[in-house]
Amino acid sequence: MTLPAREGAGIPGGAGHVAQAISPAFEGLFRAEYARVVGIAHRVLADQAEAEDVAQDVFVSFYRAHPADAPYAPAWLHAAAAHAALNALRGRDRRARREAAQAVPIDTPAVDDDPAYIVAASETRDEVRAVLARLPERSAAMLALRYAGLSYAEIAAALDVRASSVGTLLRRAEDAFRRELR
Amino acid sequence: MNDTEIGQALGTAEPQVNTDDALARFRARVQSEGIAGVTPVAHRRIASRWLQGLAAAAGVVIVASALTLSGVADSVLKIFEPKSVVAVPITQSDLNYLNQACAGLNLQDCMGAYGTFVWTTPPQPKEVQTRGQASSETGFAVQAPASLPSSVTGSPRYGVINRSSATFTFSADSTRQAAARQNRTAPPMPANIDGSKLFITGGPAVVQIWGAPTGATGATGAYPDVPTLIVGQAKAPTISSDGVTVAELQAYLLSQPGISPQLAAAIRAISDPSSTLPVPVPAELAISHAVTVQGVQGLYVGDNTGIASAVIWQKDGMMFEVIGSFTESQALSIANSMR
Numbered sequence: 001m002t003l004p005a006r007e008g009a010g011i012p013g014g015a016g017h018v019a020q021a022i023s024p025a026f027e028g029l030f031r032a033e034y035a036r037v038v039g040i041a042h043r044v045l046a047d048q049a050e051a052e053d054v055a056q057d058v059f060v061s062f063y064r065a066h067p068a069d070a071p072y073a074p075a076w077l078h079a080a081a082a083h084a085a086l087n088a089l090r091g092r093d094r095r096a097r098r099e100a101a102q103a104v105p106i107d108t109p110a111v112d113d114d115p116a117y118i119v120a121a122s123e124t125r126d127e128v129r130a131v132l133a134r135l136p137e138r139s140a141a142m143l144a145l146r147y148a149g150l151s152y153a154e155i156a157a158a159l160d161v162r163a164s165s166v167g168t169l170l171r172r173a174e175d176a177f178r179r180e181l182r
Numbered sequence: 183m184n185d186t187e188i189g190q191a192l193g194t195a196e197p198q199v200n201t202d203d204a205l206a207r208f209r210a211r212v213q214s215e216g217i218a219g220v221t222p223v224a225h226r227r228i229a230s231r232w233l234q235g236l237a238a239a240a241g242v243v244i245v246a247s248a249l250t251l252s253g254v255a256d257s258v259l260k261i262f263e264p265k266s267v268v269a270v271p272i273t274q275s276d277l278n279y280l281n282q283a284c285a286g287l288n289l290q291d292c293m294g295a296y297g298t299f300v301w302t303t304p305p306q307p308k309e310v311q312t313r314g315q316a317s318s319e320t321g322f323a324v325q326a327p328a329s330l331p332s333s334v335t336g337s338p339r340y341g342v343i344n345r346s347s348a349t350f351t352f353s354a355d356s357t358r359q360a361a362a363r364q365n366r367t368a369p370p371m372p373a374n375i376d377g378s379k380l381f382i383t384g385g386p387a388v389v390q391i392w393g394a395p396t397g398a399t400g401a402t403g404a405y406p407d408v409p410t411l412i413v414g415q416a417k418a419p420t421i422s423s424d425g426v427t428v429a430e431l432q433a434y435l436l437s438q439p440g441i442s443p444q445l446a447a448a449i450r451a452i453s454d455p456s457s458t459l460p461v462p463v464p465a466e467l468a469i470s471h472a473v474t475v476q477g478v479q480g481l482y483v484g485d486n487t488g489i490a491s492a493v494i495w496q497k498d499g500m501m502f503e504v505i506g507s508f509t510e511s512q513a514l515s516i517a518n519s520m521r
Binding site (some may be wrong): 014022023026027028030031034035038039042043048051052056059060064065066067068070071072075125128132144147148149156157160162163164174177178181 | 185188189190191192193196197199201204205206207209212213217218219220331333410507508509510512514515
């Protein structure tokens, strides 16, 4: 696979760069990983629009500095999704947090249309976001990745920990989460 | 709160995304903001530069080994035998100096700047077809990783190097002449070093390479000119001396022009030079730290972006190394799965 122009000018950031068409390899990576990257961010933010914004930023960061066919690409994207979403979560102001709570119906099955249930769920999930923001970075990222459906092996690759340690680290993260949530 | 409830708290429904729309949005942003991507070619050059840095640094091992050899006075044969490894930072100025001094980093030429290097049993690398053949050629059980990351596929190629030995005789005349060729003046060689001998042995060794260039599509296809995984195993090298001491050699060789203060300090800091193998690490390109691997202390060297990682350790008289485009945890997993 080759890309037109700029051969040898591999470090982006210099003056006079001209944007190039994205490569088939990058498009393949984007298509393969976009939903999962959004899913990870969504576990943290509980807001699809915000999660998709995070996903766009994550792919731009990767695109600037890494080749699409790098073997570590998926793991890099997963880790970046979790960390970028946690950063976004911590950066929210009160108004944004209220908006996030109101976004709950997106996650709620259609049958649960009891207003009392929705309000209770909203409050819980608002609190959940606050707990995630307070947890240590790795614990919060681990929860986001695990509950977005990543395997232990994928979590290990993303967070650069041993696969054999993921179970223990995940249990600790869950314990910390429970303690914070009470 | 059980696992299911935590899952529910974090949201159980997958967001419905439109990837086509998202991709169009990405394209528009790249275009409007003039964002340029990294080409695989350029990235390979970064990897290539890194590997070249390591390869060049490997030339320093010869110097570094000479610095740390165990030649203790009053003894004809004191053996240097590494039992542990330690990183020493090699700066670009060290590399430039060695590039000049070593005339392309050929071992013989490099040593030739300080004396006469003669192979008594030269290394004769050859390729064999199976791990069993590699074991019988080397006389030790060749270990292989039991688990590999998904990026490493296919079967390895096996290279075998016989046990090799060489003699090196320090020469004040050679040193003066080598310095003169570079328009430099070398510090005078102490009289007791002039004419003293080092006896160096290395190997046998086995190198297993996955994704090696074969002319056909490589194991990865993505990096056809960079192997995906290299695993090395060798009998630990030994160096003997006929009298010169470690302290004398250190003082002399570290006084050479071009050796950075950083490298000199790191070499001097090695507490047990008779059993510590210094591993040169390009200071500007790589990070390194101690790791536990196979139950012993080893060394991790990497650039932290996944371009390349190396794990090096010594166990039961054997040196091992695992090198490839991995994260640290992947490289350690491979290293710990060696059986």
